[in-house]
Amino acid sequence: MSYLFIAHDLPVIRDFANRVIVMKAGEIVEEGTVRQIFEALEESYARALLAASLDPDPEIQAARRAARNPEEGLVPA
Known part of the structure; x- marks a missing residue:
């Protein structure tokens, strides 16, 4: 049985997926196993x-926000 989720x-995906595709x-x-990704x-x-x-x-949330680059990962308009 397979599911498309x-x-x-990404932390939710990490908890139950075997393979991940990032689009x-x-x-x-990116594509690969959870471990590879x-x-x-x-x-x-x-x-x-x-990071989002x-x-x-x-404390973890504050560290993620502080380390996040606001330009990183933006999709061009």
């Missing part, structure tokens, strides 16, 4: 998605 919340503006920018986030858009996800720990 579309989300912008930006309709194009595949999360151990080496090569594409800036994937890093931006991970919420974390219940306020």
Whole structure:
């Protein structure tokens, strides 16, 4: 059995998926197993998605926001 699950919340994907495809503006920018994607986030858009996800720990959330580059991962208009 297979499921197609579309989300912008990469931590949710990490918890239950086996394979991940990261798309930006309709194009595949990264594809692989969960381990491959999360151990080496090569594409800036994937890093931006991970940085934008919420974390219940306020210290982790603050660190993500501080480290985030606002220009990183933007989709051209």
